[in-house]
Amino acid sequence: MKWAFLLGSPDISGGSYVIFEHAIRATKLGAEVTIITEEHVNMDRLHWHPEARKLIWKTFREIDDIYFDVCIATWWRTVYELYRVKAEKYAYFVQSIESRFYEESEWSLRKLVDSTYLLPLHIITEAKWIKEYLKDNFNQDAVLVPNGIRKDIYFVQGELIKNRENGKLRVLVEGPIDVPFKNVPKTIEICKKSSADEIWLLTSSPITSYPGVDKVFSQVPIFETPKIYRSCDVIIKLSYVEGMFGPPLEMFHCGGTSITYDVTGHDEYIVSGENGLVAPRDHDNKVLEYLNLLKESPKELERLKSAAIKTADAWPSWDEASKKFFDAVFDICKGAQINNREIIEVQSKFYFDWYVIAEQAKSDSIIIKENIYSVLKSVVRNRLPKVFNILRKVKYKVKVKRLK
Template sequence: MSKIGELGKKVEFVLKNEGVGSVVKKSYTYVKLTGARMRDKKYTGKVFKDVLFINGVDFEALPHPPRYRVLHQIEQLKANNIDCDQNFYLHLNFDQVRNYRVFIIYRAPYNEELGKFIRKAKELNKTVIYDIDDLVIDTKYTDTIKYLKTMSPEEKDGYDQGVRDMQKTLSMCDAVITTTEGMANELKNYCPKVFINRNTASEEMVSLSEEAYAKIKCQKDELGNVKLGYFSGSITHNDDFILIQPAIEKLMKKYQNVELHIVGLLDIPKEFESFKDRVIAHPFVNWKELPDLIASIDINLAPLEESIFNEAKSENKWIEAALVRVPTVASNLGAFKRMIQNEKTGVLCNTTDDWYTALESLILDKSKRNNIAENAYHYCIENCTTVLTGYSLAKFLKSMMRPNIAFVLPALNISGGIMVAFEHCKVLRENGYDVVIINDDFDESRWVTFSGIEFPVMPSRYSYFKGSFDKVVATMWSTVKFLEKYTNIKERYYLVQNFETNFYKSGDTLRLEANSKYSPNVPVQFLTISKWCQAWLKEKYEKSARYLPNGIHTENYKGTKRSFEGKIKILIEGDCGVYYKNVDESFKITNQLDRDKFEVWYLSYNAKPKDWYKVDKFFNKVPFEEVSKVYKACDILLKTSILESFSYPPLEMMASGGYVVAVPNGGNVEYLKHEENCLFYEQGNIQDGVNSILRISNQKELRENLYKNGIKTANQRNWNSLQKEILEFYS
């Protein structure tokens, strides 16, 4: 069935069962949510921020809790320079696991999609935190809620399963954020790391409260009635009201000017029948209208029945009343006991007699009401608002963030310097780093796999960067631009793998731009994998660079000792479209060889052979993991590059047990030694190149020496022995 057909069926069902009004209301909600989701879909996966809140409570069904625990905490963090997003857990896009450093899951029950998301986040060394503001994580707590006894067995089973599912999600997390000390004490039994971030009032709440107070202030001065307000919230608070019912009943009988205002769901006791004209029931109101309603009363009632569940509840009712300068009388329990200074910012009660005495004194003494209300207002403005309380939350989240590092790559194809960067990424990931790849070309891929490890990719041209990076590594001159433009980076690195100025011929404007990045306009730490690069960085640009030797996975290249029986296979490697690879010279040499004795293979990632090249086998865009097979199948590598920072092919050929003939350059003299593990020939001397190949082919003793030392050189460069150096490299 089409989506339009499905929608029609739903409209027909609602119309038949719930009426026209419900159709209008649900249609409005559908359009509103669909528009928001379409905008989110366009944005999802294309942003990098620090925190994603995953909300497990439907805003439409129960707006109050997620407003406090999601929207208000987002406001706290934004006020402290931590950018956040939020998403409903059932709308979570798996790709979003790439885009954030920390995930805060608010009251979401476990499902397989969420479990898969959390496991992937952990694999990527990201931080996952649970946020919970009620003890709905174990039936031993929820079974103490008397209202649940009114549920049918089926309803209770469903409720209990939801509680168990929340505990399951919590158990997968690194830490828990909660609202009160009572909550924290219990949660420590389920997760050792618990942080208290109390509920606070948002900027909009404060603003609306100020407006409400200004509107009602004059009216209160004119009226003689004293209004007691009980904002019950849900039907589960019946038992709380029963605590104070005798005191309220007695006061209303004694003082004819006392009114009881009830907001929300509450069973009004039959004992109140005699003064029912002074018991005013109000329906639930939108939170933006709530300040007006609270401001209209004179005394806020906040009773709580003593239980472990209620000990954990927050002080929201006191804060909301304080913001409109209404005094609160509350049970001397949990968060109220912690936050209210008795007789100064509120009144705390233990017994029914306490409630009667406290309320009577406030009913009779308007100045006392005003004094307590003003004290509570000033305390809450300073200590219970999002803007002024978010620093400790931001500090906690930063302490929980795993170190993150981004490598800005010019492309994702695994070759040369990009492979080196991925080797570093692999070691860093395996040692606890949250590693991100920022891809600088037009590829929109969101994941890349190297050596069996999947790395998240943020395409630089299609992404919005607003999060923080501990370290960012540029890997080519063009990627240094990211270091220069993006400000939210603690440490900037430039991994120099070649003298990139000479990638371009004189007259090419890119030559000037490449050279400028050795003098970047932001502080940058220089790194290199070549002693040759280390030397010219110091000599030409006065830049001190850390040096780390390049490595090789020798286990992937182990081949057999070459027999030199039958045709001898010569391997030429390099992009003939890049002038400094000097591939033409390789073919000028091999074109002179006797093709009855020699066979020529050509391996190139991008360019294809020129017409005059004599090639027996051509390999193009060979996957990285397949390259070693080509080396193992050949006997001699002919490598004629004139510019290399570190030349990998000779090392790969030696690791496979083969032989190397090469032109010496800055990138190979670091480990290649003439007559020891290779034969060098002078660039441009074609005959010398031919003779070097013939010498290896004909002289068994020379081959023995080159083979032994070649294997030794490769083993000294094994990546597995360089892990410590890589970690120190980026420390």
């Protein structure tokens, strides 16, 4: 079978990592896997996952004469590029409900993202909550294939950056610092207020230091991450949006525990008070309470770690998970036809055109409001100068108050 994965970016991310793990193992199981991107990818960008260099990499311009058995979109934007690929079957690997990545004010963009779940595509997902969400909201029956774990990399006994110290608490914050829904800056601030002895940061952001953080590990290859996990007691991950996040599970495999919000997907493997600690979203005093508890009660910390290891032992490897993914794609290839290239092209362009119309309407509305404001401002300034001066002083005071 000839597979094509459409990839938004080859740079370090949890989503790309999962795609690569499936793609690499599908190749070992006999599929010919091609990763298709918009622009040519320099293999140096794959330093963080060197095994992915062994896959076939093509741009859209290079696959005009290639016919695939299946083409798989992996991010909402790539769904709208499916029609550019000649394939017998078309599928969608949904790793999160990605409209949640954007602010509610971006309503037209969020609708465009959600429209991808209405297209006639075979869907595979990685988490129970996503499968249920797609069924309840879009009447889509997705195939569930939970993510695996690299048992050959993540295990308790192994190399460390620095030994753990009895009586001291070393916490690890994970995630990019410049992605709002990952919530990393606030997570660090909470850790700084706690009684934790050391704060480490593992991030995909290209930085060498961060205020209040003792050690920063930036853009680390996957084979180097276990020794960071093994050196820490607990991972603090307070993201607002997740599909089925991997770092806490990787930490479980390396002998640590976790503190998270009750973000979607946490309950795939975290049981609060048993193998980790879970706080309601933005209940930061509860997170602080948990951090101080782990510092003050080494027995509680060890109890959570012990249960986390049991959870890790029972979790499937990537070989097991990817075999299920392979079987799901095989069934798609052998199953009934539910779409074709022409149908996908027509429907994709229909949804995208509505997005353009909505964005234009929003832009026109903003321009109209700005024009009305400008006219009113001019009228008040010219006809009611005293009122204008009072309003200007009030506006200045409000602005100063917000800055404080």
